[in-house]
Amino acid sequence: MAAAVPSGGVHLLHPRPWLRHLRRTARPISGIAASSRVDHAEELNSTAETPEPPMSRSAEKDTAAYYPKQGQILELVCESLAYKGNGLCMVDGTGFVVMCDRVLPGEKFIGRGTRKKDNYAEVKKLETNRPHWDMVEAPCEYASHCGGCKTQNLLYEAQVRAKEQQVRELVVHVGKFSNKDLDVDDIMKPIVPCDIQFHYRNKVLAFIQEIWRNPEFGLSPYDGHSHRGFLKHFMLRTGWNVETCQPELMVNFVTSSYQPELLKPLVDKISPFPDVVSIINNVNTSVGNKSIQIRTSCTLQAEILYKLIEDCSFLKGDGWEIVLDLFCGTGTIGLTLAKKAKHVYGFEIVDQAIKDACRNADLNGISNATFVQGDLNKNGENFGEYFPKPDLVITDPNRPGMHMKLIKFLLNLKADRIVYVSCNPATCARDLDYLCHGVPEKNIERCYKLKSIQSVDMFPHTPHIECVCLLELN
Numbered sequence: 057m058a059a060a061v062p063s064g065g066v067h068l069l070h071p072r073p074w075l076r077h078l079r080r081t082a083r084p085i086s087g088i089a090a091s092s093r094v095d096h097a098e099e100l101n102s103t104a105e106t107p108e109p110p111m112s113r114s115a116e117k118d119t120a121a122y123y124p125k126q127g128q129i130l131e132l133v134c135e136s137l138a139y140k141g142n143g144l145c146m147v148d149g150t151g152f153v154v155m156c157d158r159v160l161p162g163e164k165f166i167g168r169g170t171r172k173k174d175n176y177a178e179v180k181k182l183e184t185n186r187p188h189w190d191m192v193e194a195p196c197e198y199a200s201h202c203g204g205c206k207t208q209n210l211l212y213e214a215q216v217r218a219k220e221q222q223v224r225e226l227v228v229h230v231g232k233f234s235n236k237d238l239d240v241d242d243i244m245k246p247i248v249p250c251d252i253q254f255h256y257r258n259k260v261l262a263f264i265q266e267i268w269r270n271p272e273f274g275l276s277p278y279d280g281h282s283h284r285g286f287l288k289h290f291m292l293r294t295g296w297n298v299e300t301c302q303p304e305l306m307v308n309f310v311t312s313s314y315q316p317e318l319l320k321p322l323v324d325k326i327s328p329f330p331d332v333v334s335i336i337n338n339v340n341t342s343v344g345n346k347s348i349q350i351r352t353s354c355t356l357q358a359e360i361l362y363k364l365i366e367d368c369s370f371l372k373g374d375g376w377e378i379v380l381d382l383f384c385g386t387g388t389i390g391l392t393l394a395k396k397a398k399h400v401y402g403f404e405i406v407d408q409a410i411k412d413a414c415r416n417a418d419l420n421g422i423s424n425a426t427f428v429q430g431d432l433n434k435n436g437e438n439f440g441e442y443f444p445k446p447d448l449v450i451t452d453p454n455r456p457g458m459h460m461k462l463i464k465f466l467l468n469l470k471a472d473r474i475v476y477v478s479c480n481p482a483t484c485a486r487d488l489d490y491l492c493h494g495v496p497e498k499n500i501e502r503c504y505k506l507k508s509i510q511s512v513d514m515f516p517h518t519p520h521i522e523c524v525c526l527l528e529l530n
């Protein structure tokens with residue numbers, strides 16, 4: 057299923073020279089460790105979810121002194137979309153990198169410097185001088201100020217082309233694979249676009265503002281500046297009951313403290329709605345998150361991805377192969393593969409997800425799957441004793457990617473194949489580098505070869521990109 061991308065979509069105006077710095081700096085970029093491999097645990101905790109954009113080219117052009125001033129007006133051209141869908145631009149004549157929200161590749165615009173970072177700056181777009189040639193009118197009237205669909209005003213074909221380009225650059229510059237290798241061996245597959253480009257969401261996140269204050273419920277909206285107030289936001293998630301095929305709605309109130317009695321009038325009001333099957337209260341304090349929740353939701357990935365994973369897994373179907381499903385969530389990937397395997401062993405940190413995985417196995421009459429709750433970042437030496445040596449490892453980590461401990465474990469385990477499923481191409485590229493090139497400074501030898509990498513667009517108009525990669529034992 058190759059992307060039907062017409063020519064003339066997003067053009068990369070220049071190669072991205074900042075990517076060359078990835079090998080030379082210890083600074084984490086795009087949520088991944090750059091050249092010198094920063095401590096994994098530290099990165100997983102701190103930087104991975106708050107990735108940094110690229111740095112300036114100052115070292116190359118001797119423009120170290122250049123820094124746009126706060127408030128300075130600049131005329132810029134967006135070169136490409138970087139992590140989180142922010143537009144990457146360079147200040148003319150300096151090569152200095154600035155990042156701007158809501159600009160599209162090829163767009164020429166006037167921006168004002170807003171924030172200085174260590175080696176790049178952020179600008180705010182003031183006006184467009186020349187729009188992107190694939191700019192379209194966003195169908196949703198809220199697109200320009202709602203954060204949900206940042207690139208709705210970019211032709212869909214151009215969006216997928218930009219995503220494909222982004223994955224390639226990360227695999228080359230972070231993963232340290234050559235462009236030639238990726239092309240000659242047909243390793244890099246064309247992106248799979250999404251058939252449904254609108255109305256595919258099942259989640260709404262609404263932030264509570266002062267305007268919402270309602271005397272009937274007497275709840276105070278939380279104010280991010282003064283840190284006063286109670287109700288921060290609420291999230292609605294829809295789903296289908298697999299037994300009754302009826303729609304179901306989950307409501308999650310996120311509050312700054314745990315005071316269930318304050319929420320009671322609101323809960324009483326919405327409980328009678330037949331679709332509302334669960335009401336949750338997450339407590340999110342300014343110092344950290346504490347979840348007082350009835351149920352934890354896990355990321356549900358679309359069917360198309362599971363088919364790709366199955367195709368990529370190359371299970372013989374003779375019923376003799378062992379599958380290890382890491383970060384298994386509710387077990388969907390492992391259970392899809394169970395029919396071809398001797399046994400599937402799934403590991404996941406969230407207890408409720410493990411219970412759901414077991415229930416899913418029962419519902420589907422699958423008896424050759426075992427799901428175990430555990431933290432894969434804290435695997436002890438004896439982790440391998442929980443299962444026989446697998447033929448296939450599926451790993452589907454969340455955005456920070458895999459912990460170095462787990463990477464070492466996989467390099468020692470030497471399963472025939474690894475299918476790496478990722479929702480963050482930056483950390484995926486980093487982990488592919490570790491698995492395929494080893495970690496010389498830690499005396500970790502490589503033992504895998506990258507056979508294919510397939511990006512998938514599952515969330516049109518957003519910066520999200522999924523990838524399915526196949527690695528084979530050398």
Ligand SMILES: C[S@@+](CC[C@H](N)C(=O)[O-])C[C@H]1O[C@@H](n2cnc3c(N)ncnc32)[C@H](O)[C@@H]1O
Pocket residue numbers: 354355356357382383384385386387388389403404405406409430431432433434452453454479
């Ligand atoms: C991208 S989701 C994968 C979901 C699953 N493979 C599926 O298809 O539904 C990542 C999963 O990893 C789990 N997870 C995150 N950190 C973990 C850890 N340290 N150890 C084990 N599981 C973890 C999350 O709870 C989540 O279910």
